[in-house]
Amino acid sequence: MKRIAAIVMHGISEFNLGVVCEVFGVPPKGFDGPWYELALCSIDGASVRTQGGLTLAIPQDLAATAMADTVLVPDWPADTRQAVPEALIRTLQAAHARGVRLVSFCTGAFVLAAAGLLDGRRATTHWLWSDRFARQYPQIAVDPQALYVDGGQIMTGAGTAAAIDLALHVVRQDYGADVANRVSRYLVAAPHRDGGQAQFIDVPVPAVHDDVRLASLLSWIVEHLTDPISVEGLAARAAVSPRTFLRRFRAVTGTTPYQWVLRQRIARAQQLLERTSESVERIAELCGFGSAASLRTHFRDIVGTAPLTYRRAFRHSSSPNR
Amino acid sequence: MKRIAAIVMHGISEFNLGVVCEVFGVPPKGFDGPWYELALCSIDGASVRTQGGLTLAIPQDLAATAMADTVLVPDWPADTRQAVPEALIRTLQAAHARGVRLVSFCTGAFVLAAAGLLDGRRATTHWLWSDRFARQYPQIAVDPQALYVDGGQIMTGAGTAAAIDLALHVVRQDYGADVANRVSRYLVAAPHRDGGQAQFIDVPVPAVHDDVRLASLLSWIVEHLTDPISVEGLAARAAVSPRTFLRRFRAVTGTTPYQWVLRQRIARAQQLLERTSESVERIAELCGFGSAASLRTHFRDIVGTAPLTYRRAFRHSSSPNR
Numbered sequence: 001m002k003r004i005a006a007i008v009m010h011g012i013s014e015f016n017l018g019v020v021c022e023v024f025g026v027p028p029k030g031f032d033g034p035w036y037e038l039a040l041c042s043i044d045g046a047s048v049r050t051q052g053g054l055t056l057a058i059p060q061d062l063a064a065t066a067m068a069d070t071v072l073v074p075d076w077p078a079d080t081r082q083a084v085p086e087a088l089i090r091t092l093q094a095a096h097a098r099g100v101r102l103v104s105f106c107t108g109a110f111v112l113a114a115a116g117l118l119d120g121r122r123a124t125t126h127w128l129w130s131d132r133f134a135r136q137y138p139q140i141a142v143d144p145q146a147l148y149v150d151g152g153q154i155m156t157g158a159g160t161a162a163a164i165d166l167a168l169h170v171v172r173q174d175y176g177a178d179v180a181n182r183v184s185r186y187l188v189a190a191p192h193r194d195g196g197q198a199q200f201i202d203v204p205v206p207a208v209h210d211d212v213r214l215a216s217l218l219s220w221i222v223e224h225l226t227d228p229i230s231v232e233g234l235a236a237r238a239a240v241s242p243r244t245f246l247r248r249f250r251a252v253t254g255t256t257p258y259q260w261v262l263r264q265r266i267a268r269a270q271q272l273l274e275r276t277s278e279s280v281e282r283i284a285e286l287c288g289f290g291s292a293a294s295l296r297t298h299f300r301d302i303v304g305t306a307p308l309t310y311r312r313a314f315r316h317s318s319s320p321n322r
Numbered sequence: 323m324k325r326i327a328a329i330v331m332h333g334i335s336e337f338n339l340g341v342v343c344e345v346f347g348v349p350p351k352g353f354d355g356p357w358y359e360l361a362l363c364s365i366d367g368a369s370v371r372t373q374g375g376l377t378l379a380i381p382q383d384l385a386a387t388a389m390a391d392t393v394l395v396p397d398w399p400a401d402t403r404q405a406v407p408e409a410l411i412r413t414l415q416a417a418h419a420r421g422v423r424l425v426s427f428c429t430g431a432f433v434l435a436a437a438g439l440l441d442g443r444r445a446t447t448h449w450l451w452s453d454r455f456a457r458q459y460p461q462i463a464v465d466p467q468a469l470y471v472d473g474g475q476i477m478t479g480a481g482t483a484a485a486i487d488l489a490l491h492v493v494r495q496d497y498g499a500d501v502a503n504r505v506s507r508y509l510v511a512a513p514h515r516d517g518g519q520a521q522f523i524d525v526p527v528p529a530v531h532d533d534v535r536l537a538s539l540l541s542w543i544v545e546h547l548t549d550p551i552s553v554e555g556l557a558a559r560a561a562v563s564p565r566t567f568l569r570r571f572r573a574v575t576g577t578t579p580y581q582w583v584l585r586q587r588i589a590r591a592q593q594l595l596e597r598t599s600e601s602v603e604r605i606a607e608l609c610g611f612g613s614a615a616s617l618r619t620h621f622r623d624i625v626g627t628a629p630l631t632y633r634r635a636f637r638h639s640s641s642p643n644r
Contacts, residue, residue, distance in 0.1 A: 022336065051348065056377070128351065162510045182524070188483045189483040200507045200510045
């Protein structure tokens, strides 16, 4: 019998809780033999208020983790910026020391990080919070591109629906691929998805408040993506030396001009793939790529999938009933 | 302001409820303007026990549907075979007569069907229940291949995670494709998925209790999928006339020998794609298809995707930590 203890805290997303219950709480139809024993535990054995305002009675508390061979943190209300309770941190550290498998979904990675359990490891979380996660925990190698990171004893999942991908991975590890495929069929969800979390990340032009001259330069670049762009040219436009320009650019954007421009070109290509039916060749031109092949290579590196696969998924369908 | 009333009944899957709350209960980050107003209503305004045994206080009752322009039935405990409460049926019929949009997820289609609202229409439900659904409601054109069916005023979704696909379709209709794409990015779920529900349907050899001779013949066919198979040959093997054979075959399987054998060959091909690294050419041979092209054509018709796309999704990965 495999025992999973899932921590249910105030503000938990009903979706993440739903994945826990659907995958680990119900044996797949036709499965013989013992399925997981799932214990939902609150931090203090009291009722919990979900993100959407539902009240759930969660009678078990953290003591229930003592029997578990997996402790799961399915969420964390990262937007509240509250501190992770000490009792939860100590429970997770003790479980880790006993060799218990630790799994986080979505922003649950913030809880494992607060317990110091991800230090020096690779980990992922919801892409919307991955920058803040990386700034708050520079000692963690954050990978926002993956749907999940299997680090052996500790596994972290990416945002929202990536909980399904990681849950299926856990089932695959515990019961084998045939059973995991059976669960995925029942869920009507692919057992393996291509392209990782990368294809879902939104890349808006960053808000730059501190450096007005650089901010207007970044806007200028976005309006001139088809122009050839050089560090010298940009530095001259900002009226500073190339060295000063590079230093300021990195301070504001966190990256090099080359990488930043490339990301903006790819973001434009994503928009055009979504909103137009222009060919990949034409989109490459409109975004300042030298060729369709160059667009394809960079697109795959950054978005994790091919331009036309991306278009098929994200293209605007007509809305006949609007 | 768009108002959605979602019916929460005993036995509701936490996952389906989670999709409702995540998509309709929370505006996408950065979205300006009013999002849906979501009302969760139980049938009698009392607390509800979920599939996994959680107790939810759902203070609103069916009266809350009076204000809604969409009424959503996110689930139905089809395995209990209980009757749909009369009060719910009357509420849905009245909403339909007022021109309210009706949406079902998963087995929620059973509720719309019980209210007679799907008669003469195309509809879908979870593939696991679609045969029973079709038998119980022969006046409905059941399409178990689709992820959802948009019938205008009434929309029905397929199983479990297909709730996400239909929910995104509703957002696309109400707020446009840009907003729906933003929600899908946040969910880390594709706004459009290829291949429909078809690729998730499991096709086991049906249990045949009534006709022992035909049952052993079906087993024989499954063991001889690479042989040429004819109605005459099978009838001779069953020691009946071809006409009698065809009649009995259809009575037991619901289809023709040709279609049945084709499904079994495709099911075998799916297994080999999942479990081996044989080429499509070799798998075509092993399953009794004349050529790889013939396998590809039938595979796409029945499974809704290409053999290698299917393999990429369902192939068994190694399980390093097992």
